[in-house]
Amino acid sequence: MDRQVPGTSSGQEPDRQDGTAPRSSYYVRNPWRPWVSGAFAGASSILTATAVFYALGRLPLPLVGISVLLAAAAFAFGLYARRRAERFDAGTA
Numbered sequence: 001m002d003r004q005v006p007g008t009s010s011g012q013e014p015d016r017q018d019g020t021a022p023r024s025s026y027y028v029r030n031p032w033r034p035w036v037s038g039a040f041a042g043a044s045s046i047l048t049a050t051a052v053f054y055a056l057g058r059l060p061l062p063l064v065g066i067s068v069l070l071a072a073a074a075f076a077f078g079l080y081a082r083r084r085a086e087r088f089d090a091g092t093a
Contacts, residue, residue, distance in 0.1 A: 032085035039078030046071040 050067040053059040059067075 030085055030088050032081050032088055035081040036078055036085055039074050039081055043071045043074035043078065046074065 046067055050059065050064055050071070054061075054064050
């Protein structure tokens with residue numbers, strides 16, 4: 001027979017002191033983690049495509065500047081999302 005341990009909801013893991021169940025997975029529960037990797041990948045993709053098309057002579061210099069600014073904005077958002085993810089993990093989100 002299964003004995004249920006006092007203080008557990010399903011007999012597997014004890015509840016936390018604040019009454020909430022423990023997190024099941026680090027990456028599933030943190031909604032900011034996909035945004036971090038997506039923002040950095042987006043910035044990298046923008047810079048790669050800009051460099052390739054500029055090297056081929058298919059992208060004028062003003063559009064290179066716009067692309068670099070867009071990549072910088074994506075990178076800055078990635079840093080912001082990483083900070084939010086860290087705060088979420090610490091439980092102060």
